[in-house]
Amino acid sequence: MSETSPADPVGEAFEAQRDRLRAVAHRMLGSHADAEDVVQEAWLRLSRQDPATIRNLAGWLTTVVGRISLDVLRSRQTRPETPYDDRLPELVVTVDDGPEPEDDVALADSVGLALLVVLESLRPGERLAFVLHDLFAVPFDEIGKILGKSADATKMLASRARRKVQATERPAAAGRGQREVVRAFLAAARRGDFEGLLRVLDPEVRLTVDTADGVVVVLGATKVAAGATARVAAGAAARGRAVLVDGLPGFVSWREDGTPLSVMAFTVVEGRIAAITTVIDPARLASMDLPDPG
Missing domain, CATH: 1.10.1740.10 (RNA polymerase sigma factor, region 2, helix turn helix motif)
Structure with a gap:
């Protein structure tokens, strides 16, 4: 007000x-x-x-x-864990039976969540340079004054951020590679392979978890990997299947009684997982149109 x-x-x-x-x-x-x-x-x-x-x-x-x-x-x-007031956008979950051409079309046509989470995964300086210059046309010399950097260094930050964002705008070419990275992550989590998780996670990875009490964000590969093993192992102990979540490679798990346990979506940039979005809020899960357990 x-x-x-x-x-x-x-x-x-x-x-x-x-x-x-x-x-x-x-x-x-x-x-x-x-x-x-x-x-x-x-x-x-x-x-x-x-x-x-x-x-x-x-x-x-x-x-x-x-x-x-x-x-x-x-x-x-x-702060490794930060609660946020904003809820995640509505997610569209569809079955992903494998790297078929039509799946890549689905990836190309639905990248809203990817753009959102990859923007969240940018480092502070990258995000400032990209947002102010590319979205609001602020000159690089003015952005540089905010960052305490030269205009040329600021251009490099914006360029790096732009490459990450553009990677989510052309997912069709990377669809199969994205799936392979996600499969490697899930396999490492099930084995409890901490080093294997770190190999596929971007050092600045951002995990966003939609819980019954609100959205919680965990930052950094070490902290995300530390919690991933228990989270994925719990899902693997139930029933699960590969899905597309707003066009991103994902995974849905169900309890033995058929109630959904979690929905996960992965944003892969330059061969590493830059962001993971997870929904575990029972009310939110119950309202989603999920496929049948595999």
Whole structure:
């Protein structure tokens, strides 16, 4: 909610920028509540600033929102498990019986979740550079000031992020390779092969778990691998089958009584798992249109 006054010209100018700033923060953080907090903090900083010292208000506010968002992203990396208010989007689960050509078409036609989770898996600097430049057309020299890097170094960060994002936009060519990586992950988890898990996980892998109490995020290959063995072993002890989840390679497991236990989706970038999305919330699982147990 706005705390500015209509009679305040600085407040009016800020309100004119609010929606854009909220969009920038949400793209950076993936959380509506966090985005609102960032925008409000930007307003507080603006209210303490002498307006005469700001030559370009839109650019100044974008820089402030970028810096605050960067701090939030970096603080998340210091906390292995972070609860989020936002729920995962609706997921479409279909049977995946093998690397048939029509499956690759399904992958090509449905990459919404892949784009979402690969953006979440980017490192803070990569995400800032990509979001601000590619999505909001902020010049690299201005982004570099936020990151404390040169324009050329910032271009490299954006380019690296762009390659990761583009990898999810062309999944058809990588469909078979994605399946092989996921199979290697599942096999290593069932064996309790910790080193094998680390070989197929990106060091910055992001695990998002939709639980009955909300969404929990775990960051980093070591922590994701540590929890993967027990999680996958529990699923393997029941019944399971390969699926496509919004076009991504996935796995569904059921309890012996036929009730769903979990749905997992994997985003594979450059031969490693960059993100895993898991749904274990019983109510959410019950509402999903899942295939029959294999």
